[in-house]
Amino acid sequence: MTSTEIRPHTPAQLVRLVAGREISTRIRDKGFLIGSGVLIVLILGMLVFQVAVNSGGNATELGVVGGSAAVTDALQAQGKALDTDVSVVDYDDEAAARRAVEDGDVDAALLSPSAAQPELLVEKSGGTAETVVQGAVQGMAVTQQLADAGVQLQSPPQVDLVALDPDADADTEAAIVALVGVVVLYSLLILFGQFVAQGVVEEKSSRVVELLLATMRPWQLLAGKVLGLGLLGLAQMLVIAVIGVAGALAFDVVELPGRLIGTVVTVIAWFVLGYAFYASVFAAAASLVSRQEDLASVITPASLLLVVGFVISIQAAQDPTGTLSTVTSFIPGLSPLVMPVRQAAGAAAWWEVVVAVVLMLVTIAVIVRVGGRIYSGALLRTGGKVKLRDAMRAER
Amino acid sequence: MLEIDGLYKAYGDNQVLEGVSFTVAPGQMFGFCGSNGAGKTTTMRIAMGLARADAGEVRWLGRSVDEAVRRRIGYMPEERGLYPKMKVGEQLTYFARLHGLDAAPAARAAETWAERLGLGGRRGDRVEKLSLGNQQRVQLAAALVSEPDVLILDEPFSGLDPVGVDSLAEALLEQCRRGVPVVFSSHQLDLVERLCDAVGILARGKIVASGTVEELRSGAAGRQLRVVAPDAPPGWAAAVPGVRVVSEQRADVVLELGPGTDDQQVLAAALATGRVTHFAWREPTLVELFRGAVTDTRAVAA
Numbered sequence: 161m162t163s164t165e166i167r168p169h170t171p172a173q174l175v176r177l178v179a180g181r182e183i184s185t186r187i188r189d190k191g192f193l194i195g196s197g198v199l200i201v202l203i204l205g206m207l208v209f210q211v212a213v214n215s216g217g218n219a220t221e222l223g224v225v226g227g228s229a230a231v232t233d234a235l236q237a238q239g240k241a242l243d244t245d246v247s248v249v250d251y252d253d254e255a256a257a258r259r260a261v262e263d264g265d266v267d268a269a270l271l272s273p274s275a276a277q278p279e280l281l282v283e284k285s286g287g288t289a290e291t292v293v294q295g296a297v298q299g300m301a302v303t304q305q306l307a308d309a310g311v312q313l314q315s316p317p318q319v320d321l322v323a324l325d326p327d328a329d330a331d332t333e334a335a336i337v338a339l340v341g342v343v344v345l346y347s348l349l350i351l352f353g354q355f356v357a358q359g360v361v362e363e364k365s366s367r368v369v370e371l372l373l374a375t376m377r378p379w380q381l382l383a384g385k386v387l388g389l390g391l392l393g394l395a396q397m398l399v400i401a402v403i404g405v406a407g408a409l410a411f412d413v414v415e416l417p418g419r420l421i422g423t424v425v426t427v428i429a430w431f432v433l434g435y436a437f438y439a440s441v442f443a444a445a446a447s448l449v450s451r452q453e454d455l456a457s458v459i460t461p462a463s464l465l466l467v468v469g470f471v472i473s474i475q476a477a478q479d480p481t482g483t484l485s486t487v488t489s490f491i492p493g494l495s496p497l498v499m500p501v502r503q504a505a506g507a508a509a510w511w512e513v514v515v516a517v518v519l520m521l522v523t524i525a526v527i528v529r530v531g532g533r534i535y536s537g538a539l540l541r542t543g544g545k546v547k548l549r550d551a552m553r554a555e556r
Numbered sequence: 557m558l559e560i561d562g563l564y565k566a567y568g569d570n571q572v573l574e575g576v577s578f579t580v581a582p583g584q585m586f587g588f589c590g591s592n593g594a595g596k597t598t599t600m601r602i603a604m605g606l607a608r609a610d611a612g613e614v615r616w617l618g619r620s621v622d623e624a625v626r627r628r629i630g631y632m633p634e635e636r637g638l639y640p641k642m643k644v645g646e647q648l649t650y651f652a653r654l655h656g657l658d659a660a661p662a663a664r665a666a667e668t669w670a671e672r673l674g675l676g677g678r679r680g681d682r683v684e685k686l687s688l689g690n691q692q693r694v695q696l697a698a699a700l701v702s703e704p705d706v707l708i709l710d711e712p713f714s715g716l717d718p719v720g721v722d723s724l725a726e727a728l729l730e731q732c733r734r735g736v737p738v739v740f741s742s743h744q745l746d747l748v749e750r751l752c753d754a755v756g757i758l759a760r761g762k763i764v765a766s767g768t769v770e771e772l773r774s775g776a777a778g779r780q781l782r783v784v785a786p787d788a789p790p791g792w793a794a795a796v797p798g799v800r801v802v803s804e805q806r807a808d809v810v811l812e813l814g815p816g817t818d819d820q821q822v823l824a825a826a827l828a829t830g831r832v833t834h835f836a837w838r839e840p841t842l843v844e845l846f847r848g849a850v851t852d853t854r855a856v857a858a
Contacts, residue, residue: 169654174654362641363639366638368639370631373605373606374626375627375655540606540607
């Protein structure tokens with residue numbers, strides 16, 4: 161009676177079928193689409209913010225009336241000392257300079273810089289331009305007075321630079337990139353952990369699990385669900401990474417694109433490990449209850465761990481070598497959030513990363529085993545909350 | 557041959573099944589009856605691998621039922637279960653695929669079954685938007701969509717209107733004609749009596765009676781004979797040897813005949829009193845058989 165169209169499934173095929181259903185239903189789900197959209201907008205917002213901060217902080221435009229090459233040089237030298245790019249615009253008379261300041265074309269305008277009483281026009285006092293001009297005018301005056309007194313200035317000796325930590329800036333930058341990455345990683349872990357948990361309870365509360373388990377084993381159902389949602393999470397992570405990296409490069413926010421990409425890859429790798437951990441924990445916890453209303457009570461402990469990891473990772477970005485961040489970067493469950501920040505900041509040796517990854521992998525293996533057992537034991541018990549112990553020793 | 561062989565199952569101190577055995581031949585419709593809590597659902601769940609028997613086995617074509625065999629069984633659980641937010645058509649396709657069909661045949665089968673069970677126009681609707689009756693049809697379609705070799709249905713008729721009952725009955729009979737053994741449980745004994753070739757009555761974890769309805773009737777103790785003899789004097793029947801009077805209302809008596817007593821002797825005695833307007837064996841209905849079977853074991857158990 162068995163027709164040729166019907167062939168027995170291998171476990172892998174069943175897992176793929178389950179995963180396919182998870183992806184195709186979730187990808188059309190409003191909650192998922194809105195969540196993804198919000199995350200992407202958030203990333204773009206951060207980029208725009210960075211661009212705005214950068215463009216505001218590092219350039220000063222000065223208008224000069226009656227300037228000279230010496231004046232321009234002095235202003236730019238002073239600007240360099242104050243870590244700002246000074247560009248000088250010459251104006252013919254005070255009226256033109258005044259208009260330019262009022263219109264915001266320049267930050268300030270300097271009138272008759274070589275005179276005894278130079279004047280600086282600003283919209284309001286207290287900007288970088290003021291300090292630059294003050295320093296430059298003083299310097300020129302001192303040089304002039306010395307020259308008048310017949311002192312011949314010899315060029316001062318050049319200081320040799322010995323950089324003890326040439327990457328310090330890059331480290332900070334990478335740590336910030338890693339922190340942004342961890343924000344995304346944290347949001348996606350919470351989001352997809354919730355999806356896994358809700359999916360498990362949905363199947364239990366609607367009793368469809370009985371029909372499913374008549375055709376497959378609990379581990380196949382669990383694996384399909386976790387893998388399907390995991391692939392979707394990874395895809396979303398990649399989309400965000402590509403948008404983030406492309407945006408950062410396009411707007412020239414970062415100085416070392418190579419390190420940026422390295423950090424992003426690290427974060428993605430830790431996302432995979434973190435997802436395997438949290439998805440298994442959330443699924444096992446969710447299998448204990450039969451109603452969506454009871455879900456919060458069982459997944460709160462795991463969610464709290466995730467929040468703790470996130471808080472520590474923010475702290476780690478400021479102090480990547482501190483004891484707290486060092487210790488927690490090895491603790492399975494916390495390591496996916498803390499270690500990428502330490503790695504990016506250059507504070508973790510390669511063997512430390514290896515140890516953290518191995519610890520995480522071992523823990524995942526244990527959790528998949530124990531969690532799978534809880535899941536199989538609790539899946540067919542409906543009504544009320546199943547006790548953890550009962551689920552563990554449950555025979556069907 | 558679907559064989560349920562000596563199933564035992566206890567949940568804690570509660571011994572639910574105590575050696576349940578019955579067989580269902582290909583093309584046979586088997587009605588599984590029993591009072592609430594008798595163990596019908598547990599038996600079916602064991603057959604579907606959703607519960608593990610403490611002892612005993614379920615076999616199909618002589619082979620112990622494992623996952624591969626189970627994928628060829630269409631199952632309808634007592635607690636209905638579908639994805640509430642999934643569309644009818646997609647859901648049926650998914651279940652067909654889980655049972656081993658390829659994508660294209662699965663989609664075709666889903667379409668066919670939705671059409672046949674009157675859900676053609678609702679294929680694009682989410683299950684949660686359907687009425688309970690229609691959800692029930694989807695549930696049945698999910699059991700049938702993979703063209704299964706065996707059907708095990710737990711209370712498939714509960715909650716259906718008479719038209720729904722008829723269309724479900726027709727669908728099941730068609731499966732029987734296809735050679736599929738069908739097992740279903742029901743409390744609607746009139747329906748079981750009408751549809752089923754064989755019946756099993758479960759009480760206190762055991763099959764207390766099984767066979768065709770005819771067999772059950774002949775095996776039932778206390779077949780009763782009703783005789784109406786309008787002119788007969790009261791007490792005429794009690795005088796016939798080997799006869800016990802169950803009830804006597806004027807000329808209308810119901811009798812139980814002892815072993816070896818000839819019903820023709822009774823007829824002769826009745827005719828001797830004058831006219832006889834009614835003389836017939838009263839066939840017990842399945843409801844009476846069920847009551848008899850269930851109360852017998854209660855008495856034994858008590």
